[in-house]
Amino acid sequence: MVTKQKPSPLSLNHVVLFAGDLREQQTFYEKVIGMRVTDTVPNFMTFLRCNPNHHSCGFIALPGRGLQHAAFDLAGRVELSEAIFHLGDGGFRRVDGPGRHGPGNILFTYFEDPEKKNLLELCTEIQQIDETSHQPRAWDAKGALNLWNSFERMGPPERISMAPAFARDDLEVVEICFSIGEAVARRGSGNRPQWN
Numbered sequence: 001m002v003t004k005q006k007p008s009p010l011s012l013n014h015v016v017l018f019a020g021d022l023r024e025q026q027t028f029y030e031k032v033i034g035m036r037v038t039d040t041v042p043n044f045m046t047f048l049r050c051n052p053n054h055h056s057c058g059f060i061a062l063p064g065r066g067l068q069h070a071a072f073d074l075a076g077r078v079e080l081s082e083a084i085f086h087l088g089d090g091g092f093r094r095v096d097g098p099g100r101h102g103p104g105n106i107l108f109t110y111f112e113d114p115e116k117k118n119l120l121e122l123c124t125e126i127q128q129i130d131e132t133s134h135q136p137r138a139w140d141a142k143g144a145l146n147l148w149n150s151f152e153r154m155g156p157p158e159r160i161s162m163a164p165a166f167a168r169d170d171l172e173v174v175e176i177c178f179s180i181g182e183a184v185a186r187r188g189s190g191n192r193p194q195w196n
Contacts, residue, residue: 007083009072013123014055016071018064022046025059038129039103039137041144047103054104054127069110069119076124080107083122087111095119099146102139 019025026046029035035048038055047055060068074080080098088094093116097109105127111120 007072007074007079007086007122009122010075011073013053013071013073013121013126014057016045016058016060016068018066018068019046019059019061020065022059022061029057029059036131037136038134039139041103041139041141044141045103045144049129052128052131054106054129067118069121071106071108071121071123073126074122074124077107080109080122080124084109096146099148102144102147103137 017025022043022045026037026048029048030037035050035057038047038049040046043061045058045060047058050056062068074083084094084098092114093112095110095112098107099109100107105125106123107125108121108123111122112118113120
């Protein structure tokens, strides 16, 4: 199915940059630039904000220099679902998702761009931070990046086929993935079903 509607981002949500020294980058952006730490994945990621969005900028401790990914806001789940099919049908490689990040509670998907060296994240439902009550959280790396899946297995459940021969409407299939993911996250990591 080729969707007639192209994804229409509302805004640039955030960027994540590679960091050789996570602590040094966090300190600089906090003390010199004036951003606020929202959450961390200790020794792996730091999330900073300059507005009510959970994070405007993040750092990831992986080899590399410069941009790790740029994320764009979409209006909601339907628009995210349509974007997944639009990009997939256009031949762009999906790297991860749909899923839900722990930090920021973001529904997301990642695709490679045409150069295949930049990651594009499309997202919706980002957590809004209350400056008066928020306390930064240190997330466990195993569950932080995708609450719906295990650290070893990323992406939608394999039993939910995205094949065109599937009996349901394509957007309904993605909504089923969202629903299953939310149910799995509510049950907790100790009771997650094994997706084979």
